[in-house]
Amino acid sequence: MTQQVDTLFINALVLTMDENFSQYLPGAVAVREDSIVAVGGEEELIKEFSARETINCNGKVLMPGLINAHTHVPMTLLRGLADDLRLDVWLMGYMMPVEREFVSPEFVRLGTLLACAEQIRSGVTTFNDMYYFEEDVAQAAADAGMRAVCGQTVMKFPAPDAASYEDSLQMAREFIQRWKDHPLIVPAVSPHAPYTCTAEILRATAELAKEFDVPLHTHLSETAFEVENMREEHGIPVIPYVKKQGLLEAKVIAAHCVHIDSGEIRTLQHAGAGVSHNPSSNLKLASGFAPVVKMLETGLNVGIGTDGPASNNDLDMFEEVRLAAFIAKAVTNDPTSLPAPLALLMATRLGAQALHIGHLTGSLEPGKRADLILVDLSPLHNSPSFKRAADNAYAQIVYAGKSTDVSDVMVNGRWLMRNHQLLTVNEEELLVQAAEVARKIDAFLIDREQSVLSKLIALGGSLEQESFEVQVKVKLAERDSILQALKGPEIDVIRKRHYREHDVYFFFDDPSQGRLRYREDDFIDDKGAVTNVRARLTLLGQKREGKFEDQVLLSRSRYIAPASQSLRFYREYFKPKSEVAIEKDRLRWRILYKGTEFFVNLDQMIEPQLGYYLEIKTRTWSRKDAEHKAQLASELLSVLGTSGGEKVTEDYIDIVRTDALQRATRVSEA
Numbered sequence: 001m002t003q004q005v006d007t008l009f010i011n012a013l014v015l016t017m018d019e020n021f022s023q024y025l026p027g028a029v030a031v032r033e034d035s036i037v038a039v040g041g042e043e044e045l046i047k048e049f050s051a052r053e054t055i056n057c058n059g060k061v062l063m064p065g066l067i068n069a070h071t072h073v074p075m076t077l078l079r080g081l082a083d084d085l086r087l088d089v090w091l092m093g094y095m096m097p098v099e100r101e102f103v104s105p106e107f108v109r110l111g112t113l114l115a116c117a118e119q120i121r122s123g124v125t126t127f128n129d130m131y132y133f134e135e136d137v138a139q140a141a142a143d144a145g146m147r148a149v150c151g152q153t154v155m156k157f158p159a160p161d162a163a164s165y166e167d168s169l170q171m172a173r174e175f176i177q178r179w180k181d182h183p184l185i186v187p188a189v190s191p192h193a194p195y196t197c198t199a200e201i202l203r204a205t206a207e208l209a210k211e212f213d214v215p216l217h218t219h220l221s222e223t224a225f226e227v228e229n230m231r232e233e234h235g236i237p238v239i240p241y242v243k244k245q246g247l248l249e250a251k252v253i254a255a256h257c258v259h260i261d262s263g264e265i266r267t268l269q270h271a272g273a274g275v276s277h278n279p280s281s282n283l284k285l286a287s288g289f290a291p292v293v294k295m296l297e298t299g300l301n302v303g304i305g306t307d308g309p310a311s312n313n314d315l316d317m318f319e320e321v322r323l324a325a326f327i328a329k330a331v332t333n334d335p336t337s338l339p340a341p342l343a344l345l346m347a348t349r350l351g352a353q354a355l356h357i358g359h360l361t362g363s364l365e366p367g368k369r370a371d372l373i374l375v376d377l378s379p380l381h382n383s384p385s386f387k388r389a390a391d392n393a394y395a396q397i398v399y400a401g402k403s404t405d406v407s408d409v410m411v412n413g414r415w416l417m418r419n420h421q422l423l424t425v426n427e428e429e430l431l432v433q434a435a436e437v438a439r440k441i442d443a444f445l446i447d448r449e450q451s452v453l454s455k456l457i458a459l460g461g462s463l464e465q466e467s468f469e470v471q472v473k474v475k476l477a478e479r480d481s482i483l484q485a486l487k488g489p490e491i492d493v494i495r496k497r498h499y500r501e502h503d504v505y506f507f508f509d510d511p512s513q514g515r516l517r518y519r520e521d522d523f524i525d526d527k528g529a530v531t532n533v534r535a536r537l538t539l540l541g542q543k544r545e546g547k548f549e550d551q552v553l554l555s556r557s558r559y560i561a562p563a564s565q566s567l568r569f570y571r572e573y574f575k576p577k578s579e580v581a582i583e584k585d586r587l588r589w590r591i592l593y594k595g596t597e598f599f600v601n602l603d604q605m606i607e608p609q610l611g612y613y614l615e616i617k618t619r620t621w622s623r624k625d626a627e628h629k630a631q632l633a634s635e636l637l638s639v640l641g642t643s644g645g646e647k648v649t650e651d652y653i654d655i656v657r658t659d660a661l662q663r664a665t666r667v668s669e670a
């Protein structure tokens with residue numbers, strides 16, 4: 001008596017990717033409802049099963065669908081938006097500002113459907129995602145019929161879908177509750193990375209993942225910079241740090257792990273964490289080479305991922321598998337490293353295990369879900385075929401196969417593609433909608449890139465509003481007399497500080513943009529040691545508002561933001577036409593004169609060496625008040641007895657430029 005099944009695949013080269021790398025030729029696979037019932041030789045299975053539909057595979061490879069172990073699928077809509085940039089400039093300067101403006105549930109659904117179409121075409125049946133509005137990613141993936149682990153992002157910055165981390169954590173909780181028993185979707189929580197999360201967020205997300213027994217998907221040790229910062233701040237590398245926060249108690253899926261040592265690899269292995277190796281992304285962003293061979297030798301479950309389509313820029317797992325094998329060989333200087341069967345295993349069963357869903361998918365074995373693909377090995381680029389050794393087929397797929405060789409895709413027993421025809425998504429419609437989104441993003445960025453101010457605002461962070469600044473500046477021969485004068489009875493000193501200031505001014509093609517100053521203040525204590533460092537960005541208006549009372553300056557349009565990125569970041573982001581660096585030693589007093597607050601700065605110009613300057617400054621938000629304060633500032637100048645000094649009507653950068661010009665003139669005259 002034969003057993004009844006829904007589909008019987010026959011006349012295939014079956015690559016099971018099971019523990020023994022079992023192959024069958026001619027092989028067969030029997031599928032009933034959503035599951036694989038039997039895998040084996042064709043002759044045997046034909047005797048044992050009668051099927052509603054028998055599919056003659058015509059000698060194609062029948063294998064488990066590929067597992068894309070790390071991605072951000074909605075970013076298909078940002079593909080090709082900004083490339084050839086460093087990770088921080090790319091992320092903070094372009095991706096995040098555009099995401100804040102455009103990412104919505106509709107955006108996420110459209111981007112996900114596009115990604116599903118692309119992934120189904122390239123033989124991917126499962127992907128592991130992390131993004132905003134992840135519930136919409138889940139819905140779109142389920143609509144397309146794909147299996148997915150969907151991680152709702154949680155981080156310390158406001159996100160497109162949440163004003164605070166508490167909000168996104170609550171979203172993650174509700175999302176997990178609603179989707180926990182879905183046949184295709186495994187909901188998860190995604191603390192973005194240790195450097196975008198606080199310790200508290202890492203602990204809270206781990207607790208949430210444990211409470212519902214769902215995976216926790218995060219980025220770990222992607223760049224050397226990240227590890228350096230972690231060592232500087234906490235004295236330990238990234239893996240011990242996240243372990244300390246309890247993160248590894250959850251079912252972790254760690255993307256990247258490029259910069260980890262043997263001890264950290266063992267820690268991850270002991271914790272049962274899965275790793276996603278992302279060759280294209282690591283190459284494109286020059287992040288380095290993950291110690292993949294070492295991880296595999298230690299017994300870690302290492303899958304392969306494309307990462308988001310904005311940093312790859314495609315979702316082609318065939319390419320990733322090949323790169324994974326090639327890079328491992330090059331890095332270990334050993335062509336026997338990461339052979340084809342192992343590379344393909346990473347993209348199938350090991351990948352599923354890394355996602356903690358190895359019991360569901362990743363290999364063709366009875367009891368697992370029917371997630372399978374047919375790969376045609378007959379196209380020109382992949383001919384002829386050798387049958388002599390068992391490894392021939394793997395090598396053929398890994399080293400010569402292309403995603404376009406995938407002809408048929410089934411997930412959970414449902415056909416998603418038959419003979420290269422997509423059955424669950426409408427590509428033409430999606431492409432029209434994607435083009436429309438791209439047009440809007442283009443317009444947004446073209447507009448933003450026209451103004452230094454709007455680029456500054458796009459970075460986010462708190463910005464101080466426009467204000468008036470009253471300023472008097474005097475060149476001094478020495479500074480002792482000022483130090484004496486500050487002890488006078490009319491001056492009430494509130495606070496005194498000492499610091500060294502490093503300023504870099506950015507200049508732009510269009511002078512009306514003003515100039516941007518990156519200032520680093522090193523606070524100096526009584527013993528002359530640096531105690532604290534603070535960096536700020538200030539956009540200075542180009543034009544003076546006017547002069548009052550004998551060379552008191554009034555300037556306007558100053559926007560101030562904390563500089564949370566490096567000088568190199570701002571240089572690459574703002575692309576100034578030229579820059580000038582200035583360094584000075586500054587004694588700064590906050591004083592009250594006639595009930596009005598002033599700052600008195602006594603500066604020694606160190607780079608370039610231009611002697612001593614006295615500066616009296618105060619800030620105000622109304623022009624009328626500015627005029628009053630300008631009067632007081634002028635008075636204060638005589639109280640400080642600066643009659644011998646030479647009043648200057650320029651800011652430091654102008655002084656430096658004037659000096660450079662004078663010197664150049666002297667040289668040319670001589």
Ligand SMILES: [Zn+2]
Pocket residue numbers: 070071072219255307308
């Ligand atoms: Zn990523």
